[in-house]
Amino acid sequence: MARIHFENHPEFPYHITARCINRDWFGEDPSEIWKIMSRQLYFVNFAFNLKIHAFVLMGNHYHLIARSPDANLSQAIGYFNRETSREITGISGRINQTYGSRFHRSLIGSPLYYLHAYKYLYRNPVEAGLCLNVEDYPYSSIQGLLGNSWLDIPVCEDDNWGNFANREQTLSWLNRAPIPEHWDLVRKALKKKEFKLSKINREESSLEFNAL
Template sequence: MPRSLREHSTEHPFQITARCRNREFFPIPMSEVWTIMEDYLFFISHAYQIEIISFVLMSNHFHLIARTPQGNLNEAMNYFMSNTSRCINEKAGAINQLWGSRYHPSLIDCDHYLMNVYKYVYRNPVEAGLSDRAENYTYSTLNLKLGRGRINFPILADTILNESHNFTLKWINQSVDLEQRRMIERALKRPRFAIPKKVRGNKKKPSLATELY
C-alpha cells in the first residue's frame, strides 16, 4: 500500500492511523490482533529504524506516533500494512481486504502539537467507552510504560510522561469538550498537523498545566 508523502521529516514525528474496511471491527479477537501488531512493530523498528513513541489499538483502527530518522515511512508502513492484513486475514480465514484505505500520516512539527496528539491518542479508548481511564486500557503503550505488561517492541523514552506519572495521568484523563476534540481530529486529517493561531497561544513549549487539549 505505497503512499506518496506530501510532508517529509527525519526529525519530527508523525501520527499515523488506518481503519478497517467499512469501519468493521477486526475479524479476530483483539488479543490476537495485538500480538500480530507487536510482531510487526518490532520488525519495522529494527528493519526500518522506526522510532515508536506511542501505539494504541482500537476495535477497528490504530494510532501510531513515530519518528522516521531514515525518511522511509512509506516503505515501513507499506510493509506493516501489508503483513498485518495478511496475518489477520489468515487467522480469520478471510480473503477480503482488511484495511479500508491507505494509512494516513500527519506530521507533528512542534512540541505543543505533540502534546495535543499524545493526549488525544491515549484518550481514544476512554472517549470510545472502552476504558474508564487511559492507563487502564490493555492495548496501549501507556499501559505498558507503567509496567502493566511486557513490552515486546522498542518504545522511545517518554519525555511527556512525568516520573511520578500521577500528574501526567491526571492531565491525560481530564475530559475535554466536543469542540476541542473535533478540532484535533480535523488537524490530524491534514498532512501537517496545525491548529488555529488564536488557540495556539504561547509558542514556547507549554507545561502540562497549560496545554491546549
C-alpha cells in the same frame, strides 16, 4: 492521476492511522490482533529504524505516533500494513484485504502539537466509551510505559514518564477530559497532512498556547 509525492521530514514525528476495510472489525479476538501488531512494530523498529512514540489499537483502526530518521516512513508503514493485513486475514478468514485504503499521516511540527496528538491517541479508548481511564485500556503502549504489562513494542524514551512525579502528572493530564470543542479541533487537525488547528471566529484557539 499520479500519486502526490510525499516528502518525509525525518526530524518530526507523524500521527499515523489506518482503518479496516468497510469499517469492519479487525477480528473477534483483539488480543490476537494486538500480538500481531506488537510483533510487526518490533520488526519495523529495527528493520526500518522507525522510532515509535505511542500506539493504540482500536476495534477497527489503529493510532501510531512515530518518526523515521532515515526518511523511510512510507516504506516502514507500508511494510507494517502489508504484513499485519496478511496475518490478520489469515486468522480472521476474511477474503478481502484488511485495510480499506492507504494509511493517513499528519506531520506534528511542534512540541505543543505533539502533546495534543499524544493525548488524543491515548484518550481514544476513553472517548469511545471502552474504559474510564487511559491506563485501563489493554491494547495501548501506555500499559508497558506504566509497568502494568509486558510490552513488545519498543517505545522511545518518553520524558512524560521520567519519574514518579512525572508519571502521576502525566496520568492526571491524560485522564482529564478536554472540552468537546477542543477534542474536535484536534481531531480535525490530525486529518490534515500537517497538523494545524483551525481558527475560531478568526481567532486562534487556546490550544495554540496550552496542551489539550
